[in-house]
Amino acid sequence: MGEMGKMLEGMQENAEKLKSELGNKIYSVKTGGGLVELSVNGNGEVIDLIIDETTLTDKDMLQILLIGAINDANKMVQQNQQSSAMSMLGGMGNPFGGSK
Numbered sequence: 001m002g003e004m005g006k007m008l009e010g011m012q013e014n015a016e017k018l019k020s021e022l023g024n025k026i027y028s029v030k031t032g033g034g035l036v037e038l039s040v041n042g043n044g045e046v047i048d049l050i051i052d053e054t055t056l057t058d059k060d061m062l063q064i065l066l067i068g069a070i071n072d073a074n075k076m077v078q079q080n081q082q083s084s085a086m087s088m089l090g091g092m093g094n095p096f097g098g099s100k
Helices: 001-023 054-055 059-088
Strands: 026-031 037-041 045-049
Touching: 001 059, 026 054, 026 059, 037 059, 045 059, 054 059
Parallel strands: none
Antiparallel strands: 026 037, 037 045
């Protein structure tokens, strides 16, 4: 049980390190040819939003552009989280023994 405990402790440390690293990354997307620019961190938190003044007169267009930017940014964050987690797990080999 001692070996398994050490392995789980190492996994937890790696997960905390990964979470911290992801939180420091910045993802930026532009929609509508740059009319809306959105930046989020690796935790999916919005950290910057730039809206071109020409969109302020067309509420429907602005809503569509914002939804698109938010969805694109969220996809980028999720894909990076998944690939980072897979890389972390791949670097551990097979923790349960046996062949792959």
